[in-house]
Amino acid sequence: MSFRAKCLQKICTFRKSACKKSVFSEKNIAKKINQQYKLLMKRKLYNDLLEWKASMSRKPLLVKGARxxxxxxxxxxxxxxxxxxxxVFNFEQDKKLNQIFESDLLPHRIITELSIYSEKKIDINNDLVIFDEIQxxxxxxxSLKYFYEDMPNLTLCCAGSLIGVKMSSGSFPVGKVNFLNLYPMTFEEFLMAANDKISLELFNTALTCDLQSDIAxxxxxxxxxxxxxxxxxxxVVSSYLSNRESRFEAMNTARIIQQELIEGYFKDFAKHSGKINSLHIVSVLENIPIQLSNNIKSSVKRYRFKKVISHKKSFSDLQxxxxxxxxxxLIIKVKICNRAELPLETFCKNNIFKLFLCDIGLLGSMLDLPPKAIISQDFGIAKGYFAENYVAQEFLAAGISKLHSWSERNSxxxxxxxxxxxxxxxxxxxxTRTQAKSLGQFINKYSPEKAITLTGKSLNKAHGxxxxxxxxxLASKICDQI
Known part of the structure; x- marks a missing residue:
């Protein structure tokens, strides 16, 4: 059975299970799932939007990110x-909008016709225009080039999937557009969405002290x-938090949505890459959680190319x-350095790296780990790869665009x-077992000014x-501390 078929089967299984064990009917469950963003989803990128709006050198803005x-x-x-x-003009929902851009790319004509089409006058000096699904x-x-050159007073934002924009057949307006990257919600944003003021305050003030209480x-x-x-x-976060009165229902509706998201990604693969290529992309994506889960007791190893796609076994085949x-x-690449010296890129090879998923929730879903086991941390000694995937996510969202690790001999x-x-x-x-033999070897060889461990233990950053x-x-917080 293909992974896609398994995905659909799991969705049906979860729905049936939820119906049997919950007082809610299938109809009510679907209604709850579709109440997307019922909670106010506060995102840290909002502050960047405010800065962009106030900037004197503002250009049309493209917010990029995975689906x-x-x-x-x-x-x-x-x-x-x-x-x-x-x-808001959504080019995926309304294909007729494309016609407005066919004759020419003159901003004043385009804005006039968009006003007529939407039956709503656009004030170019005060209103916000959003081109959604611009890919x-x-x-x-x-056209963003001409909006920048001929209509700089218009506040224009665009949203597009990363791969759709990169695969676009149109000419990209290099140097005429501002960019912001949006990633899955961070742990801090999860706390914000949960409106857990106590936890959020503990999170934001944790680094003001050298030691942390056990209760906090x-x-x-x-x-x-x-x-x-x-x-x-x-x-997923919205559904889980909206259904917290029933922990079972909250976890199961979250898992249903995760499976549906994965199925949606598979459809995107075929749409943007063709049937044959999409099968290879699916094979690589579904293999990453498998390779991650094979890491026992130690850090995640380099990605292996064999047995991922039939009859293909090299980096060039899977690149x-x-x-x-x-x-x-959808995935995060961490290059592996064989020496810890500057510049790090010099000591990396193109075919030696680690791969993680963009979202730890999707990782658990693709491995079919029971939600309850994840929350109770009861899924064996292999859970170290979960921690590493989580840290990679947090670092990326914190603005570290290039991630590196180190491997030398057995360290x-x-x-x-x-x-x-x-x-x-x-x-x-x-x-909480934090013996780090490799860290000691690194310190002895390279004598860094400081070293950091991220563990299940409470904070301890005493001077000296x-x-x-x-x-x-606190993975995202240490980016500002080091």
Whole structure:
């Protein structure tokens, strides 16, 4: 049975299970699932939108990200709160919009016709215009150049899937567009969505002290385990938090949505890459969780190319599908350095790297790990790869665009962080057993100014210590500390 067929089968199974064990009918469950963004999904990128709006050198803005990370929702909320009027044009929902861009790309004509078409006058000096799913209209992408040059007073935002924009047949307006990247919700954004003011305050003030109380640590650790199950896809988070009165229903509806999201990605593969290529892309994507789950007791190993696609076993065979998934924002690449010296790129090889999923919730779903087992951390000694995947996500969302790890002989460090002329090793452990032989070997060989462990232990960054321990849930915070 194909992975796609398994996905559909699981969706049906979860729905039937939820119906049997819940007082809610199938109709009510579907209604609850479709109440996307019922909760106010606050995103940290909102502050970047405000800065962009106020900028004197503002250009048309393109918010990029994988499918279903909340791009459209965020821009619409931004328009509703910050502008007297917001005009949304969705090129995927309304194919007729493409006709407006066919004759020419003159901004004044386009805005006039969009006003007529929507029966709503656009005030170019005060309103916000949103081109949603812009990848569906290559001419609209090209038109951004002329909006920048001929209509700089118009506030124009666009949302598009990463792979759709990159695969667009239109001419891209290089240098004429501002960019922002939106990723799945971070752990901090999960706390914001949950409106858990106590946990959020503990999270934001944790680094103001050198030691952390056990009670505060336990509170945030429990929240992190929930986030491990939901991940950061907004629709999943919204559904889970909306149904918390019934833990069983909350977890199962979240899992249903995760499976549906994966199925939706598979459809996107065929749409943008063709039937044969899409099969290879699916094979690579479904193999990543399998390889991750094979890592026992140690950090994630380099990605292996054999037995992923039939009759293909080399990097050159799989490079296309891997690069496609990276460009789509669905997987995260971490290069492996064989020496910890500057510049790190010099000590990396193109065919030696780690691969993670963009979202830890989808990782659990693709491995078919029971939600309850994830929250209770009861899925064996292999859970270290979950912690490493989580940290990779948090680092990427924190603005670290290039991720590196280190492997030399029998020693390995999960992440390296370059700060000025210093290379900081970051060891990741899923639990409270924090013996780090590799970290000791790294320190002896390279004598870094400081070293960091991310573990299940509470915060301990007392002055004078060479190695500072931070709890895993503060992964995004340490980016500012080092």
């Amino acid at each position: 279903q990370v909340g791009k459209s929702y965020l821009l619409k909320k931004f328009g509703e709160k910050e502008f007297p009027c917001c005009h 569906e209209c290559p001419e609209a992408i090209t 640590h336990a509170k945030l650790w429990d929240r992190l385990k929930e986030y491990y199950m939901t991940g950061g896809m907004p629709k 296309g599908p891997i690069d496609w998934l990276i460009k789509a924002g 390995e460090i999960e992440f390296l962080r370059v700060m000025g002329e210093n290379i900081i090793p970051i060891e990741v452990k899923s639990g 210590l060479k190695v500072n321990n931070y709890p895993l849930y």
